[in-house]
Amino acid sequence: DAGVTQSPTHLIKTRGQQVTLRCSPKSGHDTVSWYQQALGQGPQFIFQYYEEEERQRGNFPDRFSGHQFPNYSSELNVNALLLGDSALYLCASGTGVANYGYTFGSGTRLTVV
């Protein structure tokens, strides 16, 4: 049974560029949440997708956007990259909106130079 799959595992981008990160939820899960973890800090909630809609959003600028597809997979897009966007981006999947069974993926390490 595959867990949460994220791609790519590592990515290097130049300041000002755009990036797309991908997440496939665990089998049976229909909710995807994205978190940003800067070095030495705890993960910070970016947003959550359920039924192809953004249900909740954290304190992140509009440069961060997302999408959920009918097969429940999700993308995180970041435009106009800043050096401060360098972080580990984690995807977590679950069931429904108010669930408590989160499974985290292995993450995408984004470096902005």
Next chain:
Amino acid sequence: ELKVEQNPLFLSMQEGKNYTIYCNYSTTSDRLYWYRQDPGKSLESLFVLLSNGAVKQEGRLMASLDTKARLSTLHITAAVHDLSATYFCAVDGETSGSRLTFGEGTQLTVNP
């Protein structure tokens, strides 16, 4: 705004010793999570505590939850080197739905 505070942030201990990590949070919540993270890796779920007075144990780790005090503890018994990692607590606030707010993490080093 929900806040989660862990202490200590850094913990260096000898093998065989016991210690406790504390997690305080600022608003009502019935759901408290503990995760382990190894360097450069993702989050590994350790415990999910769903009600006041909940206690869970796995090997040398035991977690408890006091929702009235808004406090959870992670107790380490007879530490071994393999427990060296960063430990995070996270809270799923009543008003935030399924949206985790994490503490800063406790970086644990167990020395031989």
